[in-house]
Amino acid sequence: MAELNPFDIACEQLDDCAKILNLNEDVREMLKSPMRELHVSIPVRMDDGRTKVFKGFRVQYNDAKGPTKGGIRFHPEETIDTVRALAAWMTWKCSLMDLPLGGGKGGVICNPKELSENELERLSRGYIDMIWQFMGPNKDVPAPDVYTTPQVMAWMMDEYSKITGSNEFGCITGKPICVGGSCGRDDATARGGMFTIREAAKELGIDLSKATVAIQGYGNAGSNAAILCRDLFGSKVVAISDSQGGIYNKDGLDIELACSVKKDTCTVVNFPKDETQKISNQELLELDVDILISAALENVITKENAPYIKAKIIAELANGPTTPEADEILFEKGVHIIPDFLCNAGGVTVSYFEMVQNIDRYCWDVEEVRKRLDERMTRAYHSVLETSRAYNINMRQAAYVVAVNRVVEAMKIRGWIKFS
Numbered sequence: 001m002a003e004l005n006p007f008d009i010a011c012e013q014l015d016d017c018a019k020i021l022n023l024n025e026d027v028r029e030m031l032k033s034p035m036r037e038l039h040v041s042i043p044v045r046m047d048d049g050r051t052k053v054f055k056g057f058r059v060q061y062n063d064a065k066g067p068t069k070g071g072i073r074f075h076p077e078e079t080i081d082t083v084r085a086l087a088a089w090m091t092w093k094c095s096l097m098d099l100p101l102g103g104g105k106g107g108v109i110c111n112p113k114e115l116s117e118n119e120l121e122r123l124s125r126g127y128i129d130m131i132w133q134f135m136g137p138n139k140d141v142p143a144p145d146v147y148t149t150p151q152v153m154a155w156m157m158d159e160y161s162k163i164t165g166s167n168e169f170g171c172i173t174g175k176p177i178c179v180g181g182s183c184g185r186d187d188a189t190a191r192g193g194m195f196t197i198r199e200a201a202k203e204l205g206i207d208l209s210k211a212t213v214a215i216q217g218y219g220n221a222g223s224n225a226a227i228l229c230r231d232l233f234g235s236k237v238v239a240i241s242d243s244q245g246g247i248y249n250k251d252g253l254d255i256e257l258a259c260s261v262k263k264d265t266c267t268v269v270n271f272p273k274d275e276t277q278k279i280s281n282q283e284l285l286e287l288d289v290d291i292l293i294s295a296a297l298e299n300v301i302t303k304e305n306a307p308y309i310k311a312k313i314i315a316e317l318a319n320g321p322t323t324p325e326a327d328e329i330l331f332e333k334g335v336h337i338i339p340d341f342l343c344n345a346g347g348v349t350v351s352y353f354e355m356v357q358n359i360d361r362y363c364w365d366v367e368e369v370r371k372r373l374d375e376r377m378t379r380a381y382h383s384v385l386e387t388s389r390a391y392n393i394n395m396r397q398a399a400y401v402v403a404v405n406r407v408v409e410a411m412k413i414r415g416w417i418k419f420s
């Protein structure tokens with residue numbers, strides 16, 4: 001089951017890129033090894049008076065290009081392998097977007113749904129108590145991820161500020177706006193993905209105002225993607241899904257209604273029946289649509305279903321949705337994949353804007369944020385497309401080539417390696 005270990009997949013993708021770039025074995029080893037991993041035990045006083053110990057991690061994968069950057073997940077099934085893989089992907093993502101940042105990621109094994117608000121606050125502060133010496137605006141800057149919210153970021157920033165004795169707003173991003181957060185962060189991941197879809201559609205000659213769209217996952221990334229597909233392009237979103245299943249309407253779904261059904265009942269499958277039909281997540285992936293957006297989990301597009309995928313564009317808002325074997329099948333079929341660390345880079349790009357605004361103690365308006373995001377995403381998309389054409393490789397390999405090249409260049413200039 002090596003296919004399902006995220007860090008094995010990250011290493012496999014890196015090996016593939018190292019061959020294309022002809023990197024020697026020493027450089028490959030450095031790129032496949034996280035530079036620093038912290039394993040912590042966080043004692044938290046629970047509401048009933050007991051003290052419970054939670055395990056946590058912070059991986060600083062590579063900081064050749066600047067302070068490491070990456071989210072913190074609170075999840076009951078968190079593993080060091082997942083955190084490591086996500087930290088590697090953050091390194092390539094920041095590099096691909098040409099941000100002056102390296103890549104990192106953190107996680108705590110816990111079920112936030114079982115914690116009271118006070119316990120969650122003590123856990124958030126406890127995590128910072130354990131890692132504060134290793135983080136900071138010039139070292140490592142965390143952000144929200146699965147089950148961590150702007151409120152959690154505010155507690156963490158406050159704890160770091162208390163320990164260091166100064167208001168360090170720039171030590172963490174994804175904060176509420178009133179304590180140094182950035183406008184435009186809420187839908188930045190989906191919006192950034194839209195800019196890459198717009199560019200891909202131009203290249204493939206797809207008229208987005210007539211395009212059909214299916215979206216797997218209807219959380220932050222997926223629901224914002226549905227709204228923006230409609231509002232920015234006038235595309236028809238015909239199918240959406242979540243962990244309980246999906247819904248389909250060939251004439252297009254009422255996005256507002258879907259959002260309120262999801263909000264009220266926690267799933268889109270309770271959408272009124274007369275207007276739609278229920279479908280499985282598997283059926284959604286294989287629909288005859290122009291654009292398939294994955295916005296749920298890793299490893300959902302596999303060698304088993306890839307032959308049946310009919311979309312012309314797959315936009316990977318989720319991290320790691322496509323296995324390497326499926327990648328090959330889809331490339332052969334001519335499906336245009338916008339790979340995860342390009343497609344979903346809008347979130348970290350606006351996080352970087354938040355760091356810049358914190359350093360300047362200034363607040364850009366939302367138009368400014370969106371304009372700068374569009375410029376960065378468009379530039380990154382075209383650098384990947386040009387590289388894929390120049391080397392005759394697929395878009396994921398091309399994204400790796402652009403990103404890894406920049407990290408290797410930085411390692412060379414800093415004197416970490418003498419040749420590549």
Ligand code: NAD
Pocket residue numbers: 146189216217218219220221222241242243244281295296297298317318319344345347
């Ligand atoms: P979320 O928790 O808000 O939403 C996830 C959605 O996926 C939910 O609707 C959930 O019901 C659905 N889901 C869960 N299991 C499923 C399954 N088996 N089949 C179909 N749907 C399923 O999370 P999110 O923030 O929207 O993130 C989604 C993906 O996008 C993740 O891979 C995440 O790493 C990636 N991502 C998110 C951001 C961001 O800023 N939100 C940034 C970069 C990458």
